[in-house]
Amino acid sequence: MNVNRNILTLDEFTLTQLRQFPTATGELSRLLRDVALAAKRVNVEVNKAGLVDILGDAGTINVQGEDVKKLDIFANNQFMGVLKHGISCAGIGSEEMDDFVVFDDEVSNQSKYVVLFDPLDGSGNIDVNVSIGTIFSVYKRISELGKPCTKEDFLQPGNKQVAAGYVVYGSSTMFVYATRRGVNGFTLDPSIGEFSLSHPNIKCPESGKFYSVNHGNFFQYDESIRKYIDGCQRKNKENGGPYTQRYIGSMVADVHRNLIKGGIFMYPATTDKPKGKLRLLYEANPFAFIVEVAGGLATNGKQRILDIQPTELHQRTALFIGSRLMMEELETFTGTKIK
Numbered sequence: 001m002n003v004n005r006n007i008l009t010l011d012e013f014t015l016t017q018l019r020q021f022p023t024a025t026g027e028l029s030r031l032l033r034d035v036a037l038a039a040k041r042v043n044v045e046v047n048k049a050g051l052v053d054i055l056g057d058a059g060t061i062n063v064q065g066e067d068v069k070k071l072d073i074f075a076n077n078q079f080m081g082v083l084k085h086g087i088s089c090a091g092i093g094s095e096e097m098d099d100f101v102v103f104d105d106e107v108s109n110q111s112k113y114v115v116l117f118d119p120l121d122g123s124g125n126i127d128v129n130v131s132i133g134t135i136f137s138v139y140k141r142i143s144e145l146g147k148p149c150t151k152e153d154f155l156q157p158g159n160k161q162v163a164a165g166y167v168v169y170g171s172s173t174m175f176v177y178a179t180r181r182g183v184n185g186f187t188l189d190p191s192i193g194e195f196s197l198s199h200p201n202i203k204c205p206e207s208g209k210f211y212s213v214n215h216g217n218f219f220q221y222d223e224s225i226r227k228y229i230d231g232c233q234r235k236n237k238e239n240g241g242p243y244t245q246r247y248i249g250s251m252v253a254d255v256h257r258n259l260i261k262g263g264i265f266m267y268p269a270t271t272d273k274p275k276g277k278l279r280l281l282y283e284a285n286p287f288a289f290i291v292e293v294a295g296g297l298a299t300n301g302k303q304r305i306l307d308i309q310p311t312e313l314h315q316r317t318a319l320f321i322g323s324r325l326m327m328e329e330l331e332t333f334t335g336t337k338i339k
């Protein structure tokens with residue numbers, strides 16, 4: 001019997017990948033399925049956010065000292081819930097929680113992976129109906145199986161990631177994930193409630209037209225960055241400029257657009273935030289992994305993001321990420337050659 005396999009769902013796709021490795025245990029596929037399930041639940045709430053009394057501050061301040069919106073808490077609970085209930089994850093770290101959470105039960109202690117995530121990034125955009133997203137990062141634990149996972153499992157450099165991904169809750173909802181083998185994108189088909197393969201084998205264009213940065217902070221950036229941004233706005237036959245500026249303020253949407261169309265996204269250090277704003281473990285690292293697998297580059301201006309040795313869960317970093325040739329052009333301003 002012939003079954004139409006032209007449009008694979010996320011589960012079907014991960015199974016076809018699994019079938020190529022007969023010794024694989026399928027734990028990563030299960031983990032991705034768990035994350036996708038939580039994403040679907042979050043998507044339902046994001047879609048009806050304007051209709052129910054779920055908007056606004058939950059009246060608490062998160063560990064970064066920022067207001068917590070109700071949807072952030074809902075999303076955090078969904079992702080934590082599926083990962084705790086599943087059999088692939090030994091512990092998690094989240095933007096919304098002070099410290100790592102070690103699940104420490106008989107099944108979780110046998111699980112191979114730990115997961116770091118930002119359950120709902122771009123929270124400033126929730127109450128204005130603009131794209132927001134989830135970001136996640138997966139590591140194989142280095143601690144002994146059968147015991148609770150440890151802090152060292154979470155504090156591995158990004159180059160040790162096994163997989164990373166994001167969900168963008170936008171005009172349609174997309175789930176994009178990368179392993180070392182490639183980056184694939186799935187669009188939620190509401191008629192069957194499944195993510196279906198819509199963007200196979202995503203490659204980041206070598207160059208592009210878009211640059212994404214918060215111009216309001218311009219005078220707080222280092223001089224080399226100001227000069228680069230100035231160059232983005234000028235006619236330049238070498239780089240095909242001037243570039244077009246696009247900045248939504250939701251990293252997931254901004255980097256997603258540049259990944260598909262070609263471009264560069266920057267969140268440099270500022271005088272107010274000398275360490276940068278974005279978080280290394282669950283914002284910069286997963287995107288650096290995805291974009292590098294797709295052929296692009298990611299740095300903090302001095303060093304490759306994926307080579308930074310993390311020291312704490314909520315560590316911040318400057319971030320420059322995008323198309324390879326645009327990143328190389330930036331490096332002529334910062335004076336660093338990363339790759």
Ligand code: AHM
Nearest residue numbers: 120121122123124214249250251252
């Ligand atoms: P959040 O985790 O509190 O949502 O902050 C991260 C977001 C990113 O999605 C986005 O790129 C950046 O903050 C925007 O910051 P700014 O408003 O300073 O430009």
Ligand code: MG
Nearest residue numbers: 095118121122
């Ligand atoms: Mg965030």
